[in-house]
Amino acid sequence: MKALSFEGSGFEYFKIWIVNILLTIVTLGLYYPWAKVRNRRYFAANSNLEGRNFEYHATGKQLFIGYLIAMAIFIVFVIIQNVSPIGSLIVALLFILALPWIIWRSIKFNMRMTSFSNVRFGFDGILGGAYINYLLLPIVCFLALYGLPIALAIVIPMLGLQMNALLGIIILVAVIAFIVLAFFLFAFLKKRNTSYAINGYRYGQGEFSTNVETKKFAMILLKSVGLSILAMIALLVIVAVIAGFTGIANEILQLKDSLQDPEAMQMALAGSLGMLIGLVYLGFIIVSLLIVAYLYTRQRTYIYDNSNLDNKITFASTLKARPFAWVMITNFIIIIFTLGFGVPWAKVRMARLILENSQVNTNHGFDEYLTQKQKQQSSLGEQIGDAFDVDVGIGF
Amino acid sequence: MIIHGKWHSLGSAAQSVAALYIEDDDYRLEIDGGQTYSGELQSLQVSDRLGNVERKITLEDGSIFASQDNDAIDRLFKDHTKLNNFIHAIESHIGLVAIATLLTITFAFSFFKWGVPWASTKIAHALPQKTNELIAGETLKFLDKYMFEESKLDVEKIEYIREHFRSTLIPLDEKNNSINYKLHFREWNDGEAGIPNALALPSGDIILTDEFVKLSENQDEIDAVLLHEMGHVVRRHTLEMVIESAFVTTAVMLITGDNNGLADMGVGLGSLLVSTNYSRNHETEADLYAFEHMLVAKIDPQAFSDIMNRITESIEEINDEKSEEDEGGILDYLSTHPSTAKRVEQAKRYSKCFQIGMIICDTSTVNSEH
Numbered sequence: 001m002k003a004l005s006f007e008g009s010g011f012e013y014f015k016i017w018i019v020n021i022l023l024t025i026v027t028l029g030l031y032y033p034w035a036k037v038r039n040r041r042y043f044a045a046n047s048n049l050e051g052r053n054f055e056y057h058a059t060g061k062q063l064f065i066g067y068l069i070a071m072a073i074f075i076v077f078v079i080i081q082n083v084s085p086i087g088s089l090i091v092a093l094l095f096i097l098a099l100p101w102i103i104w105r106s107i108k109f110n111m112r113m114t115s116f117s118n119v120r121f122g123f124d125g126i127l128g129g130a131y132i133n134y135l136l137l138p139i140v141c142f143l144a145l146y147g148l149p150i151a152l153a154i155v156i157p158m159l160g161l162q163m164n165a166l167l168g169i170i171i172l173v174a175v176i177a178f179i180v181l182a183f184f185l186f187a188f189l190k191k192r193n194t195s196y197a198i199n200g201y202r203y204g205q206g207e208f209s210t211n212v213e214t215k216k217f218a219m220i221l222l223k224s225v226g227l228s229i230l231a232m233i234a235l236l237v238i239v240a241v242i243a244g245f246t247g248i249a250n251e252i253l254q255l256k257d258s259l260q261d262p263e264a265m266q267m268a269l270a271g272s273l274g275m276l277i278g279l280v281y282l283g284f285i286i287v288s289l290l291i292v293a294y295l296y297t298r299q300r301t302y303i304y305d306n307s308n309l310d311n312k313i314t315f316a317s318t319l320k321a322r323p324f325a326w327v328m329i330t331n332f333i334i335i336i337f338t339l340g341f342g343v344p345w346a347k348v349r350m351a352r353l354i355l356e357n358s359q360v361n362t363n364h365g366f367d368e369y370l371t372q373k374q375k376q377q378s379s380l381g382e383q384i385g386d387a388f389d390v391d392v393g394i395g396f
Numbered sequence: 397m398i399i400h401g402k403w404h405s406l407g408s409a410a411q412s413v414a415a416l417y418i419e420d421d422d423y424r425l426e427i428d429g430g431q432t433y434s435g436e437l438q439s440l441q442v443s444d445r446l447g448n449v450e451r452k453i454t455l456e457d458g459s460i461f462a463s464q465d466n467d468a469i470d471r472l473f474k475d476h477t478k479l480n481n482f483i484h485a486i487e488s489h490i491g492l493v494a495i496a497t498l499l500t501i502t503f504a505f506s507f508f509k510w511g512v513p514w515a516s517t518k519i520a521h522a523l524p525q526k527t528n529e530l531i532a533g534e535t536l537k538f539l540d541k542y543m544f545e546e547s548k549l550d551v552e553k554i555e556y557i558r559e560h561f562r563s564t565l566i567p568l569d570e571k572n573n574s575i576n577y578k579l580h581f582r583e584w585n586d587g588e589a590g591i592p593n594a595l596a597l598p599s600g601d602i603i604l605t606d607e608f609v610k611l612s613e614n615q616d617e618i619d620a621v622l623l624h625e626m627g628h629v630v631r632r633h634t635l636e637m638v639i640e641s642a643f644v645t646t647a648v649m650l651i652t653g654d655n656n657g658l659a660d661m662g663v664g665l666g667s668l669l670v671s672t673n674y675s676r677n678h679e680t681e682a683d684l685y686a687f688e689h690m691l692v693a694k695i696d697p698q699a700f701s702d703i704m705n706r707i708t709e710s711i712e713e714i715n716d717e718k719s720e721e722d723e724g725g726i727l728d729y730l731s732t733h734p735s736t737a738k739r740v741e742q743a744k745r746y747s748k749c750f751q752i753g754m755i756i757c758d759t760s761t762v763n764s765e766h
Binding site for chain 2: 008012013015026038046052053075078083084119341
């Protein structure tokens with residue numbers, strides 16, 4: 001196993017980033033696609049494995065038209081949202097309907113535009129699969145999940161049951177069934193989405209494949225939820241103790257009297273109550289970050305362990321929750337305290353952490369495998385052309 | 397000149413060590429294993445310079461020579477990559493990067509401070525009045541359903557205010573006679589206490605709460621507030637807010653497009669501060685509109701300051717809160733209204749104009765008397 005490395009630096013990227021932003025401003029946004037290409041390319045080309053690097057091939061021109069369309073749609077959407085509630089509902093529905101297509105196009109385009117050691121990646125997943133995985137299944141899961149309590153709410157009054165031991169048991173069983181179902185459905189979704197994406201990835205003519213299971217995802221989810229419940233309880237206890245000691249609890253009780261008046265509310269919020277709310281807020285951010293980091297890193301490790309390229313090249317992820325959460329939190333602090341100017345350093349730190357914890361098994365004939373990947377990609381062609389490219393977060 | 401690197405045949409991941417020799421306008425590529433290419437330098441295509449990432453030089457048959465010797469490549473392909481060299485020249489010059497940073501800060505600040513409000517005003521006034529009615533839409537019905545109750549004021553009192561509004565205030569602004577003003581009276585309670593307030597919808601519907609009418613001591617005070625609300629309508633502030641928020645959201649998305657969720661929270665806080673700043677500017681504008689028209693109608697702008705003070709006091713009484721010590725502090729940035737003290741001060745300036753019988757009040761001349 002050999003880890004990837006990142007060869008860029010925060011300051012070098014800052015210089016590229018700030019010139020990108022300035023040129024985007026000066027051109028009233030028209031430079032943005034070219035700026036995006038420079039950003040993407042910087043991160044791809046600096047990602048390195050055994051002296052071979054990635055490359056991002058899209059040009060600003062290719063992204064330009066899609067970008068103009070996306071901007072126009074976005075502005076119309078923002079305006080409609082402000083003007084008409086029904087209109088914004090319709091637009092949101094249309095967007096949801098278009099979303100699987102957008103995701104599908106974006107994955108296809110971005111994979112085709114990325115190469116490693118002069119051989120391009122690709123994506124062969126079918127559009128129908130995107131609709132099943134990013135629209136149909138989520139809706140089915142949603143309905144199944146909310147259908148149960150709604151059915152209970154309808155059935156119980158209809159039967160005219162009185163509150164007794166039997167009813168209590170029925171409700172208890174239903175609640176447990178609901179929770180089990182929820183875990184299963186979320187895990188099932190994750191499994192389906194992961195399989196759809198990875199099994200569709202190509203490297204030249206080489207095929208990625210994965211065989212992840214719902215059961216494992218459910219276990220990871222279960223542990224995450226358990227951890228978050230514990231963490232929230234701990235947080236509430238700490239806050240209650242602080243509030244009790246400092247007398248802020250009284251202030252909260254008085255607060256309801258000032259609900260009608262925003263100014264009094266502001267006074268209260270600027271005082272010690274505000275401090276407490278800020279503290280709780282901060283606590284929640286940190287706790288949820290830790291949980292998100294735990295969930296993400298565990299899933300990533302599981303997916304990497306069970307994926308391969310042409311059954312020859314295997315992968316591993318050594319990304320752990322604590323360092324990942326640490327980088328997220330410190331990045332957040334960097335960005336806030338530099339008023340956004342620290343973004344380049346934050347991004348470089350994150351890229352470095354992720355790459356250094358992504359491993360590829362290069363022992364058994366990696367070079368030979370790569371050497372075989374000759375002239376095969378040309379059959380895939382460069383027919384993609386212009387792209388409606390949206391950043392969708394399905395990275396692994 | 398020699399550039400060292402590696403060579404890939406077309407579409408192949410396999411790489412061989414290679415060296416590019418350049419003499420005048422010709423090149424010769426020697427690849428480990430004996431293969432060589434040669435030809436004119438002009439037939440080669442080179443990828444853009446970006447930091448210090450590996451450059452790819454594409455040969456005529458599509459095979460690729462890759463090298464990290466960026467400076468040598470830049471010298472060789474000067475003419476091929478003019479625009480890119482220009483961008484890289486800025487990126488690699490520390491002074492220019494510093495200037496770019498300062499310019500970005502200046503642009504961003506000016507854009508939000510002046511650009512967005514200016515453009516929003518222009519756009520808002522270029523749209524037909526119909527747009528305003530469209531935005532107002534069902535708002536009054538919504539408010540009636542969830543917040544307001546029917547007014548408990550005397551019918552005579554209501555009729556008197558309405559009649560006065562029609563006959564005295566509306567004719568003051570002939571330029572904007574296409575606006576269809578309607579006056580509504582509603583009771584607005586929260587718990588026991590009534591809330592003294594006046595609201596304007598972009599359609600020209602103005603709502604006065606019972607508590608506000610009770611709090612006013614004379615017709616001048618009601619007129620002052622009505623004119624303030626008319627100011628919001630005439631200046632199309634609601635529409636401006638809609639356009640401003642579209643601008644802010646779009647700009648923020650552009651700048652921070654691919655950030656993580658955490659950074660978005662910081663950005664969200666920033667845009668909140670920006671938009672409350674806009675709405676405070678709107679209040680000041682509406683105040684000025686009211687003062688200017690009060691002078692024309694021969695109403696002492698002092699009335700505005702009187703009613704503002706009384707509303708503030710009444711609200712403070714209801715909440716029996718500590719006095720507002722923090723005038724101009726952090727709260728000022730979060731407040732959607734300019735602080736009462738500032739507005740009262742402005743009213744006093746106009747009141748001075750009124751006392752010496754001026755109809756157009758240049759606050760700067762009055763100011764200089766201080």
